Amino acid sequence: MGAALAATAVVLPLLPLIQGRDWGWPWWGTALMALAVPVTALFLWWERRLAARGGQPVLDPALLRRRAFALGLAAALPFFGALGAFFLLLSLYLQAGTGRGPWETGLVILPFAVGSVLTSGIGVRFADRAGRAVLVSGALLPAASQLLLLALLHGPAPAATVLAVPLLVGGLGLGLTAPSLVNVVLAGVPARDAGAAGGVLSTVTQLGGAAGVAVLGTVFFARLEHTLADGATAAAAHTEALAAALPWQAACYAVAAVLLFLLPARTHEETTP
Template sequence: MATITVTLAGMTAPQTSREGKRAPDAHPAPISGAGANVALLVVLFGSFMDLVDATIVTVAAPAIARDMGAGDAQIQWTIAAYTLALGAGLITGGRFGDQFGRKRLFMIGLVGFMVTSALCALAVTPGMLIGMRAAQGLTAGIMVPQVFGVIRASFAPAERAKAFGAYGAVQGLASVAGPLLGGLLVEADLFDLGWRTIFWINVPISILALVVGARVLPESRSASAARLDLVGALLAASGILLLMLPIIQTETWGWTAASYALLAAGIILLTIFLAYERSLAGRGGEPVFDPALLRIRAFAIGLSASVLFFGGIGSFFLTLSVYLQLGTGRTAWETGLVILPYALGSIITSGLGVALAAKAGRALLVIGSLTIAASQLVLLAVIRDGSDPGFWLLALGLFIGGLGLGLAAPVLVNVVLAGIPGRNAGAAGGVLSTVNQIGGSIGIAVLGTIFFAAVTGSTTGAPGLADYGHALTIVLVVTAVLYLVAGLVMLALPKNAAERVDQ
């Protein structure tokens, strides 16, 4: 973080007559048409790579462990290091983009992501892989919030709702694509590279995005001359790190006194962070995150809905993958094929979600969330007898869930961010991504613990298909309730996405 801070400190932000004075965003005329489509494709490439890399290692973990002789704790840290570094950097990365240029920070983050992906692929020890995964997460924390900032500040209003909807669709699709792509690459063993292809694949995609992005992405920034809020950045990163660490490490550490102490310290630091940011904003400064944004109804309620909505996805696919591989004996590739109908369902309805994101709003959110809840109950019905239900029955439940995801995910992002002033677009996007990371981590920690406890607690010998099936039914019931509650929370959102006119 220190290196990045020094680099950014040399960047010059637009000047105003008095430090801390706010002015309209410094950006060119909004883009639309073909230019907007190409620019959107570039930033969505970056976002997709980040979201896939957060989950792809889960499927490749057994191959990594065999090849590098890594233990369970080292594999756990290979996954956790990325998530922790990403979560710690998102809010600060968003504000850096607002102050120093969103295109500039996106390109810097993308270059860093490409380099660290290559270093992950070249890792020769578990320790090196863990270190590079942390660096990869940090660069993603710089890159990802700029997606929101670029869309909010640079796209014409008519294009903006569709762009946010497309981002939401990609976010939902990537959560499914990680396990599918990971299984494909590990099984294909391209050029005898094995699991390393899950990182090498980021390099050519990043190069293409860099070449095209340099030509088509517009630059935009907040026209504030306020000094960089280093205190706020440090408090945010430290608080999120302390909050997420015991949650992510639940399976390894359990809930000890030290875990609760770290959790409490994280909550305290984040409380201090909000108080400091409120004070700084009151003095005319430019905080990393302006707490006044929480008074925007759609943003505040939308964050709560996002925690519930995305908190169930990661834990569901983790436990489903374990059930399919260890319970039914499927390979990583066969597991990916079973999950494929979820992605297909999401693709089918995401077009409708994108088209109606600015108009249907709340109705599609509620319908989508309830559809996912119904899909969990369908899966519960076909799994509960303890036998392998086969591809088609599993595909039916997963396809229904994908239909719900495609309806809700595009709309949720648009409703949450549409009312955010342009000067705070990056920071608000960083907060949304951070909340989704925390929700996903809590879901995996809680439901993962429940799942594995149910697997081992139902047998005295080696667990079999019936044991894994029983454990998955518990997860399905909990996630069905979770999406039902998410639907109820979404009823409190505005009927339609309210667009802010101030940029």
């Protein structure tokens, strides 16, 4: 029952967001998204009731009372939502907008991966000592990279060497945040609940990615269709579409940074029983 309610709570908001543009944004799509709220409440009630009877819930609601865990989940949604959407939208811009092939597109995006490799070890090493400072810095760097990329789009089509700068900055932020987030979020979770908590964090990360693609993809394609309808070329239309999505992506990272700032300053400060 719990697993079915959890799956329903996830599908209800995502399905209308993903298919809404093809459906013509019907009123019942909004109704489905609104229905996700009571279904989520029912899921949490069921899980709380199951845990009180000594059963094994999919998600023990008591975990949500732990500050680091709850805030970490909340931050993971916008952070990984923006991340998942970014690679999709950037790939569309590079291939359909600038005429690059898949191989060249991969090479253009490579600096992002390089940046994440450079800082992933640093983030894990200093997470215990610097705590939330590492995570907040890691969330703000991708926000800055999105704004830098937005500035580059206002001129001629940027070369791969120019795009490497914002992509490298974004990758540095990912390397600081993603590996450390798991350790910080799970630090205050009892050992007996570590497996379940890790599974929930992984699920929320994937949910954030799907939601980001759905929401930010809607922004991208809405601007793309509008610009093409006005007679713009494919290159200009894809540039406008990416430029429309980038501020929202930067805002997602900024929201994640605020939520991460609310974490305990050090992982060991989590004291909720």
